[in-house]
Amino acid sequence: MLRRLIDFRMGIFLAVLFVFVVLVPAGNLAVEGRIVPSYIVALLGKYLCYALLAVALDLCWGFCGILSLGHGAFFALGGYAMGMHLMREIGPRGVYGNPVLPDFMVFLNWQELPWFWLGFDQFWFACLMVLAVPGALAFVFGWFAFRSRVTGVYLSIITQAMTYALMLAFFRNEMGFGGNNGLTDFKDVLGFDLSADSTRAGLFVLSAVALAGGLLLGKWITTSKLGKVLVAVRDAESRTRFIGYRVEGYKLFVFVVSAMMAGVAGALYAPQVGIINPGEFSPANSIEIVIWVALGGRGTLVGAAIGAIIVAAAKTLLTGWLPEAWLYVLGALFIIVTIFLPQGVLGAIEGGMGRARRRTPPKEAEA
Amino acid sequence: MSVQLYLNDVHRSFDGFKAINGLSLAIDKGELRAVIGPNGAGKTTMMDIITGKTRPDTGEVFWNGTVDLTKVDEAGSARLGIGRKFQKPTVIESLTVEENIAISLKDDRSVFGTLLNRQSAEQAARVSELLELVRLSADRRRSAADLSHGQKQWLEIGMLLAQEPELLLVDEPAAGMTDDETMRTAELLRSLAGSHTVVVVEHDMEFVRALDCKVTVLHQGAVLAEGSLDHVSANPQVVEVYLGR
Ligand SMILES: Nc1ncnc2c1ncn2[C@@H]1O[C@H](COP(=O)(O)OP(=O)(O)O)[C@@H](O)[C@H]1O
Ligand SMILES: [Mg+2]
Numbered sequence: 001m002l003r004r005l006i007d008f009r010m011g012i013f014l015a016v017l018f019v020f021v022v023l024v025p026a027g028n029l030a031v032e033g034r035i036v037p038s039y040i041v042a043l044l045g046k047y048l049c050y051a052l053l054a055v056a057l058d059l060c061w062g063f064c065g066i067l068s069l070g071h072g073a074f075f076a077l078g079g080y081a082m083g084m085h086l087m088r089e090i091g092p093r094g095v096y097g098n099p100v101l102p103d104f105m106v107f108l109n110w111q112e113l114p115w116f117w118l119g120f121d122q123f124w125f126a127c128l129m130v131l132a133v134p135g136a137l138a139f140v141f142g143w144f145a146f147r148s149r150v151t152g153v154y155l156s157i158i159t160q161a162m163t164y165a166l167m168l169a170f171f172r173n174e175m176g177f178g179g180n181n182g183l184t185d186f187k188d189v190l191g192f193d194l195s196a197d198s199t200r201a202g203l204f205v206l207s208a209v210a211l212a213g214g215l216l217l218g219k220w221i222t223t224s225k226l227g228k229v230l231v232a233v234r235d236a237e238s239r240t241r242f243i244g245y246r247v248e249g250y251k252l253f254v255f256v257v258s259a260m261m262a263g264v265a266g267a268l269y270a271p272q273v274g275i276i277n278p279g280e281f282s283p284a285n286s287i288e289i290v291i292w293v294a295l296g297g298r299g300t301l302v303g304a305a306i307g308a309i310i311v312a313a314a315k316t317l318l319t320g321w322l323p324e325a326w327l328y329v330l331g332a333l334f335i336i337v338t339i340f341l342p343q344g345v346l347g348a349i350e351g352g353m354g355r356a357r358r359r360t361p362p363k364e365a366e367a
Numbered sequence: 368m369s370v371q372l373y374l375n376d377v378h379r380s381f382d383g384f385k386a387i388n389g390l391s392l393a394i395d396k397g398e399l400r401a402v403i404g405p406n407g408a409g410k411t412t413m414m415d416i417i418t419g420k421t422r423p424d425t426g427e428v429f430w431n432g433t434v435d436l437t438k439v440d441e442a443g444s445a446r447l448g449i450g451r452k453f454q455k456p457t458v459i460e461s462l463t464v465e466e467n468i469a470i471s472l473k474d475d476r477s478v479f480g481t482l483l484n485r486q487s488a489e490q491a492a493r494v495s496e497l498l499e500l501v502r503l504s505a506d507r508r509r510s511a512a513d514l515s516h517g518q519k520q521w522l523e524i525g526m527l528l529a530q531e532p533e534l535l536l537v538d539e540p541a542a543g544m545t546d547d548e549t550m551r552t553a554e555l556l557r558s559l560a561g562s563h564t565v566v567v568v569e570h571d572m573e574f575v576r577a578l579d580c581k582v583t584v585l586h587q588g589a590v591l592a593e594g595s596l597d598h599v600s601a602n603p604q605v606v607e608v609y610l611g612r
Contacts, residue, residue, distance in 0.1 A: 226482040228470050232459045239457040242418065243471050243530060244445030249478045 005219045009346065013302045014212055020044070021208045025201035041200050042272050047312045048207035049269040052214045054292040054308035055301055056261035059218050061290070062299035063227065064254045065234035067152075069286045070159030071262050073166050074134035076280035078263030079270040080170075081133055083183035084117060085126030086194075086271060090187050103185070104178045114176045123190055130267040131260045138259030139252065146248035146255075151237070160283050167281030182277025189271055200272070207268045211305065214261050218301045221257065230254055291330060295337045297344025306346060370432060371396040371534055371564045377416060377426030379588075386412045387423065388588035396533075399560035401575045401596075402568045404585035405609050410568045411454060413585070414536045418444045418451050446476065450532030454539045454568075456519040458526065460512035464503050467511050467522055468494045471529035493529070500555075501525035516543040524555070534564040541574045553577035584609065 006014065024044060027036035053075050060066040092099040096106040100113055119125040141162060145155055173179035192199040221227055232240040233247050241247055270276040279285075288311070296307020311333070318326050341348045372394040379387040387409045394400050402410055415421035416428060419439045428436040430447060439447065459467050472490055475481065486494075498504045501521040506514065511522060520540055527535060537556065541549040553574055556565055560580070569575050575582060575596060582599050584592040586608050592599040599605050 221482070224482050225470065225484040225486075226478065228462055228466050229481055231461050232470060235459045235461050236457045238420075238441075239453070239459065241441035242445055242451045243526065244442050244476050246442045246476070250481075253478045253482075
């Protein structure tokens with residue numbers, strides 16, 4: 001079982017991830033003089049959430065050919081579900097001191113909590129919703145789309161429309177999710193102060209664990225017989241039907257799992273960046289996820305995670321220097337990768353190693 | 368002998384073009400039947416209708432005299448025991464040769480059944496047996512994308528047999544095969560007849576002759592002639608629309 005889940009690339013990646021999990025919090029908390037500044041911990045934690053989101057998209061796009069341009073929506077919904085809990089946990093410490101209503105509701109003169117906010121004071125309930133809300137949306141959406149055999153570009157376009165529609169809805173104050181400000185000013189989670197370094201380190205570790213879990217779950221699914229069927233659907237959907245598989249069921253399964261994974265990524269993201277707002281639903285965000293996966297290597301899981309981290313790090317560096325240039329750089333990156341590295345960064349590295357290995361034996365023979 | 372597949376007065380048009388126009392056909396259990404006809408005669412569309420890919424506008428299609436095939440989808444027809452080989456060979460290119468066979472084995476097709484599936488020793492043996500039959504044992508770990516055109520045809524036949532179908536619908540199997548491969552394919556299909564019902568669409572007359580079976584000539588979506596190859600070849604209408612070209 002372990003051999004099935006942890007191949008060479010997965011082993012290396014998890015080992016490196018583990019080193020970071022040990023060194024980053026240690027460098028931040030234990031070492032005098034803080035070798036790792038606190039903002040770096042939060043930044044790296046954010047990258048790990050993006051990496052998990054990329055793995056989620058790779059699962060449905062890389063393996064089953066479902067090019068979702070709306071995965072940002074599942075991520076944002078997970079973030080909102082967690083954000084709602086964090087808002088409730090503020091309690092009477094808000095600016096208006098209302099023990100039940102979040103500040104933005106008091107500001108809008110609301111008298112009581114809308115029904116869909118009920119239960120979010122419980123952490124377990126919020127965690128359940130982090131999975132259930134993106135999962136349910138993916139299920140309903142996928143049920144209709146896959147049954148009517150919407151595929152390819154058409155499917156991509158309607159997923160994009162889905163996230164766009166949600167963005168417009170969440171921008172509205174009347175929706176009850178804080179309008180364009182979103183949810184923010186979080187204080188603590190399960191009693192731990194969110195501004196404390198130890199809490200941030202804890203969230204960082206949790207994000208790493210979630211990423212490792214997502215990768216292993218993805219590996220388990222894709223190495224099962226179901227994983228082979230997913231690839232069959234991607235390569236030759238019609239053939240797969242004639243073998244006797246009901247393709248829509250398989251697509252629905254992987255789409256829902258992927259959406260839930262994206263939701264978890266969003267739930268870990270919200271407390272680490274301290275805000276979740278409708279901008280997370282923006283269509284451009286979802287497109288960026290596709291670029292991460294393409295850049296890292298589609299259908300490799302680990303590659304998707306690496307792609308997300310590379311692009312996110314590049315974005316942090318570049319937006320510091322030249323904020324206007326970022327979108328052009330991202331576009332150029334995408335074009336370069338699709339033309340020169342069709343297998344992504346991971347494919348290029350492994351291809352290079354393969355060539356080197358193939359070259360080695362003759363040299364040894366000479367020596 | 369009982370009738371396995373029965374089509375009665377089937378019609379189907381695409382944008383006013385009558386691709387299938389009053390097609391009636393009865394095929395016995397265990398029979399080997401060749402269907403010939405010029406390009407556009409409706410041979411592939413006929414298979415689409417039998418397998419639930421295309422719905423007829425009117426007419427009856429029955430399986431074993433009881434199951435109404437016009438109400439069944441592609442996966443449903445496969446589960447009933449109808450296996451189909453496409454005109455253009457379609458194998459799963461990113462999977463290995465043996466994985467292609469393994470996912471085609473007759474087994475639980477439900478999502479969670481497939482997720483938790485573990486290949487049994489018997490299934491592994493069955494995969495090896497099928498690979499031997501289609502002469503791909505040496506290539507079992509190669510990616511299906513690396514196979515030659517003829518080998519892909521054979522792999523697809525292997526996938527078909529893995530499903531353990533009662534009826535095999537085989538669309539132009541000899542296309543892209545060498546003469547030797549063509550003759551071996553004819554031999555294989557003949558050996559399958561009896562234990563399976565086999566319907567073969569083919570253009571290659573040598574191949575049809577090698578099959579040595581009853582022939583149905585399709586023209587403009589309906590049956591033009593039926594009988595032995597010599598019998599239909601002697602039909603002046605058949606000569607005009609097809610053989611004489
Ligand atoms: N899905 C479809 N949509 C439109 N026209 C079709 C479709 N399927 C088949 N046809 C038409 O029906 C006719 C019969 O095609 P086909 O069954 O493929 O012929 P054959 O296999 O005998 O060469 C052709 O003219 C083709 O263009
Ligand atoms: Mg045809």
